[in-house]
Amino acid sequence: MTTTEATYKGVPLTHGRTKEMIDVIIEKRDTMKTTEIAKLVGFDSFRPVNAICRLLNTANGTTPKKVKRIKEAKNTFSNYHGTGKSKARQLIADSIMSTKRRHSNVLTLPADTWIMEKNILKQKSGYKFTAVERDKETYQQMVKNLITNNLLFDSVIGTANKSIGEHIVNDGEDTYSSAILDYCGFIDSFYDEINDFMKRNLVRKGGYIAITLAENDRAINNSLFGNGHTNNYIQNCYVENEEVSGAKVTNDLVNFLVHNNAGYKIVTKFKYRDKKANMLLFIIKRVDE
Numbered sequence: 165m166t167t168t169e170a171t172y173k174g175v176p177l178t179h180g181r182t183k184e185m186i187d188v189i190i191e192k193r194d195t196m197k198t199t200e201i202a203k204l205v206g207f208d209s210f211r212p213v214n215a216i217c218r219l220l221n222t223a224n225g226t227t228p229k230k231v232k233r234i235k236e237a238k239n240t241f242s243n244y245h246g247t248g249k250s251k252a253r254q255l256i257a258d259s260i261m262s263t264k265r266r267h268s269n270v271l272t273l274p275a276d277t278w279i280m281e282k283n284i285l286k287q288k289s290g291y292k293f294t295a296v297e298r299d300k301e302t303y304q305q306m307v308k309n310l311i312t313n314n315l316l317f318d319s320v321i322g323t324a325n326k327s328i329g330e331h332i333v334n335d336g337e338d339t340y341s342s343a344i345l346d347y348c349g350f351i352d353s354f355y356d357e358i359n360d361f362m363k364r365n366l367v368r369k370g371g372y373i374a375i376t377l378a379e380n381d382r383a384i385n386n387s388l389f390g391n392g393h394t395n396n397y398i399q400n401c402y403v404e405n406e407e408v409s410g411a412k413v414t415n416d417l418v419n420f421l422v423h424n425n426a427g428y429k430i431v432t433k434f435k436y437r438d439k440k441a442n443m444l445l446f447i448i449k450r451v452d453e
């Protein structure tokens with residue numbers, strides 16, 4: 165008589181999963197990125213790896229939270245004064261300015277210049293910010309520029325030389341009134357951080373999460389474009405007359421984040437190009453109904 169073992173360490177051996185694959189994921193998951201592990205075990209994307217990690221956590225009754233130190237990452241941003249960037253900043257400012265100032269706490273990545281925050285305060289003062297920067301030199305310059313500007317100094321309630329992921333690790337639901345995640349890098353590096361942020365509802369109802377990313381035009385084969393999920397997907401993830409292509413990975417992954425985390429809706433998508441890279445701004449609202 166032959167028996168088939170249907171699960172291994174709590175993970176169903178379906179979708180091409182093997183015991184060896186699961187052992188590799190267990191061994192590497194604290195030290196390697198999920199995208200790297202996906203390549204190692206032969207998956208096309210990091211999502212099946214995430215799914216296995218979640219099953220492993222459930223089986224162990226744990227939620228390991230090893231936040232990788234990524235402070236060493238350098239700030240390579242240079243498009244401070246592009247016209248597209250200025251328009252994107254204004255769209256973000258408009259959404260922040262539609263929220264209440266009283267008791268506000270906007271999580272933000274000002275870099276050294278604080279252009280976004282100064283722009284908001286110039287139009288409507290009274291907002292409070294928590295500023296995070298992972299690159300040490302940029303952080304030091306950011307603090308220098310903060311203490312020499314009275315309006316900013318009165319408006320900033322916290323600064324941290326950390327990654328967003330490290331900074332939010334112990335934050336509770338509704339900690340922030342909004343978040344300006346002006347990353348400007350590729351979503352692959354930030355997907356887990358954003359997912360964690362949304363899943364834990366760190367922004368209050370009625371608040372916004374603005375995310376700026378560089379477009380990565382790797383095509384993605386997303387089953388959500390198929391029949392089953394379209395209503396909810398389209399209702400919450402598509403904006404009227406959107407120019408952003410649904411077949412591109414950046415747009416698709418942000419749609420996916422919103423689709424998978426209940427209570428959010430994308431209200432603005434804006435595509436711009438000042439230098440070589442196409443940039444995408446997404447403004448997501450935590451809906452208050």
Ligand SMILES: C[S@@+](CC[C@H](N)C(=O)[O-])C[C@H]1O[C@@H](n2cnc3c(N)ncnc32)[C@H](O)[C@@H]1O
Pocket residue numbers: 237238239240241244253273274275276277278279280296297298299302326327328329346347348354357
């Ligand atoms: C595009 S710049 C911010 C630009 C600024 N908001 C503006 O309007 O000019 C992004 C900054 O955030 C930092 N950064 C990027 N990803 C980060 C992360 N995950 N955690 C903390 N800092 C990050 C970068 O080092 C950089 O200084």
